[in-house]
Amino acid sequence: MVYNGTNRKRLAENTRQKIYDSAMHLFSTKSFNKVSVDSIVEMAGVSKGSFYVHFPSKSALVNALISDQVQSADTDYTLFLESFSDDAPAEDLLLALIGKIADVVVDKIGYDKMKTVYKAQIADDVDTQTVTNYNRAIYKLFSDILERGIKRGELNSSLPLELLTRHLMMAIRGITYEWCIRSPEFNYKEEALQYFKLLIEGLRNPSLSSNRQM
Amino acid sequence: MVYNGTNRKRLAENTRQKIYDSAMHLFSTKSFNKVSVDSIVEMAGVSKGSFYVHFPSKSALVNALISDQVQSADTDYTLFLESFSDDAPAEDLLLALIGKIADVVVDKIGYDKMKTVYKAQIADDVDTQTVTNYNRAIYKLFSDILERGIKRGELNSSLPLELLTRHLMMAIRGITYEWCIRSPEFNYKEEALQYFKLLIEGLRNPSLSSNRQM
Amino acid sequence: MVYNGTNRKRLAENTRQKIYDSAMHLFSTKSFNKVSVDSIVEMAGVSKGSFYVHFPSKSALVNALISDQVQSADTDYTLFLESFSDDAPAEDLLLALIGKIADVVVDKIGYDKMKTVYKAQIADDVDTQTVTNYNRAIYKLFSDILERGIKRGELNSSLPLELLTRHLMMAIRGITYEWCIRSPEFNYKEEALQYFKLLIEGLRNPSLSSNRQM
Amino acid sequence: MVYNGTNRKRLAENTRQKIYDSAMHLFSTKSFNKVSVDSIVEMAGVSKGSFYVHFPSKSALVNALISDQVQSADTDYTLFLESFSDDAPAEDLLLALIGKIADVVVDKIGYDKMKTVYKAQIADDVDTQTVTNYNRAIYKLFSDILERGIKRGELNSSLPLELLTRHLMMAIRGITYEWCIRSPEFNYKEEALQYFKLLIEGLRNPSLSSNRQM
DNA sequence: CATGAATGAGCCTTCATTCAT
DNA sequence: TATGAATGAAGGCTCATTCAT
Numbered sequence A, B, C, D: 001m002v003y004n005g006t007n008r009k010r011l012a013e014n015t016r017q018k019i020y021d022s023a024m025h026l027f028s029t030k031s032f033n034k035v036s037v038d039s040i041v042e043m044a045g046v047s048k049g050s051f052y053v054h055f056p057s058k059s060a061l062v063n064a065l066i067s068d069q070v071q072s073a074d075t076d077y078t079l080f081l082e083s084f085s086d087d088a089p090a091e092d093l094l095l096a097l098i099g100k101i102a103d104v105v106v107d108k109i110g111y112d113k114m115k116t117v118y119k120a121q122i123a124d125d126v127d128t129q130t131v132t133n134y135n136r137a138i139y140k141l142f143s144d145i146l147e148r149g150i151k152r153g154e155l156n157s158s159l160p161l162e163l164l165t166r167h168l169m170m171a172i173r174g175i176t177y178e179w180c181i182r183s184p185e186f187n188y189k190e191e192a193l194q195y196f197k198l199l200i201e202g203l204r205n206p207s208l209s210s211n212r213q214m
Numbered sequence E: 001c002a003t004g005a006a007t008g009a010g011c012c013t014t015c016a017t018t019c020a021t
Numbered sequence F: 001t002a003t004g005a006a007t008g009a010a011g012g013c014t015c016a017t018t019c020a021t
Helices: A006-027 A037-044 A048-054 A058-082 A090-109 A111-123 A137-151 A161-182 A188-204 B005-027 B037-044 B048-054 B058-082 B090-109 B111-123 B137-151 B161-182 B188-204 C005-027 C037-044 C048-054 C058-082 C090-109 C111-123 C137-151 C161-182 C188-204 D006-027 D037-044 D048-054 D058-082 D090-109 D111-123 D137-151 D161-182 D188-204
Strands: none
Touching: A006 A037, A006 A048, A006 A058, A006 A111, A037 A048, A058 A090, A058 A111, A058 A137, A090 A111, A090 A137, A090 A161, A090 A188, A111 A161, A111 B111, A111 B161, A137 A161, A161 A188, A161 B111, A161 B161, A161 B188, A188 B161, A188 B188, B005 B037, B005 B048, B005 B058, B005 B111, B037 B048, B058 B090, B058 B111, B058 B137, B090 B111, B090 B137, B090 B161, B090 B188, B111 B161, B137 B161, B161 B188, C005 C037, C005 C048, C005 C058, C005 C111, C037 C048, C058 C090, C058 C111, C058 C137, C090 C111, C090 C137, C090 C161, C090 C188, C111 C161, C111 D111, C111 D161, C137 C161, C161 C188, C161 D111, C161 D161, C161 D188, C188 D161, C188 D188, D006 D037, D006 D048, D006 D058, D006 D111, D037 D048, D058 D090, D058 D111, D058 D137, D090 D111, D090 D137, D090 D161, D090 D188, D111 D161, D137 D161, D161 D188
């Protein structure tokens, strides 16, 4: 009130950013437990105390990191799909989206960071709600494509839309996990596209067999 | 002190077994990093030194554990399939196998142990070659079913048999990973069966579209 | 910016009071080391910097807190005794005062705050001169009662008045310490009254033995 | 079994002792929170890991320290009293015991260590059961003296024996606390003896007034 | 083979205080 | 006066592995 805190705020934001960036860098290489707060602040060139001024805990920082990453990716996907015409066949959209996801995961996020997330997710190191939350934008994207495809008769399935959506996301996570444990011999994009073609076939031709009992 | 080789061997084997069993028990509840060598030897009632007599490292022990578990599971699957007639439709066999896998994973191995494996796999805590190895019996099982199905025209795919097999295994791993991060709200068997019906559809009806470009 | 000394003073006093009150509240629950400056300013809704504007250190604040508490208690005791007639027997006055002290300690000050004081006192966390100072009003109160009692022959002792006074205060502190480490199974008032009856007996009947050597 | 572990055990005991002694030394000077595990192991010349081989925690070590100290003191008191004839007057025994306690507390245990205990006790830093436990040998000693004194008519009191015993111990603790916060101007032995003479008077002459209400 | 003491690096978090604005 | 970012030392505890006996 008495003074203009803009400079102070800038300074603070700068410090926070340095910590954030250093962490991002380190987590791109090593997993949650292998990256110490010490190493983060050292790289950031700030004091350890500063870390806890800006982030309540190491977990919280990683949360923020992952959350931002997820949002950024989802924004990418959304913008990407907006460039397509609404009449585009569902199948095309699905494959295009998968391709885009592959690009983002492989090139933008990268192997190590992705692995860190998948590890953290299963290790309960941090709260990865943001990643698995069914309300993530990406679920909506898949859901919309599927819905339109079904409405237009391009796709067919006796299963509820919501279940199909979850299945597709599960497929992506499965591919990503496989990539994480098989890299570098595993070509993410190629495998993802082939795999999804298979799935799309299944969606397109709901033979009577779906009523059979196992 | 008279040396009796036989007794000694028996003793050694006994010690090793106690360690092994205790570890198995502990890893069924907690993850690799949460189970300490101390806790293992305490439960086994042997000394810490003994541990390193029988296992070169904690990782090595977990290796053995996982390897055995994999072999045991694969044996289960193999025996299970042998009870089916060779003429059984590929689709039926696939679904039956998936159901069996679900049963083994959920009931025999169990959530915590499975999670330990999946975590260890992605965390590079241990060498999980045995799990991901393409020579695992289970790959052969899937491959055989697919091969027969294709030969008999029940299934169709322009994709190489080996790729399809890998895809199915990747699907299973994806489901399992999803289970690991979503339990208990995720019903493994149900989701697995529904998901595989989708995949089988895709395998059965290779529409022309599979030649389209994305 | 027009400088208005009055407003500024009011503001300052207000800020100081908020810090003071919050601290009082927190120290009523947790001990010196468990209450952080952070928690105080957070509860007070002021900045950390403000804290150090009004109090040179955490210790100084606690000093003020304790000092005020002591003064307040002593005022209570003084007023309480003023309501008694001067001719009241010394024994009655002593027991009445002890009862009053028990009430104030237990009900007005309360267990946690009292414990904080006793802890701080022995831990040298803060300067607790005000509590132990022989010039505290309460010493004078006890001294007066004793003096009158001795003068009127109700009490007898070869020991100097000043020593007796110190002994009584030491007794109270002893009871309070015992209460601090035995609560809640220790009934302060009951034990205090019984204990003082014993002491008063000793004061009343100075047998020859007081000259004996141990 | 195979080997004679005597040497090993000796070595271990030696290490434990070094830690124990260093801790004893440090706690004689500084309080629980001011003595770090680091400082203990440094003085002991052993590794930090060793500390936790021999003691589960810092608290546990202090527990052991205090417990030993208490036992040692109580043994001193017991042996001391055994040197007295059973016919010795209760009053003499009580004063003799107080004098002995004063000697042990002041000369054997010492101011700083005593303070550490009293601080730890009220700060809940460690479990000081052993100190306050009503089953401590010292309670029995006081109880026996009182009982005999009452039986022989030397002492008189309408209060239960157990309560009187607790009162005496509370008195000692009160004196000790006062000493802790007033040293060095407070002469423990002198004050203790004078104070107990007062108490003993109260015990000897239970005037009718003990039935009065306050 | 069995034992278990010893190691020592490593980690997250807390906190009172300072000071530029 | 008020602010709040920055500091950096301190501290308890875990754990896989080694090695002399």
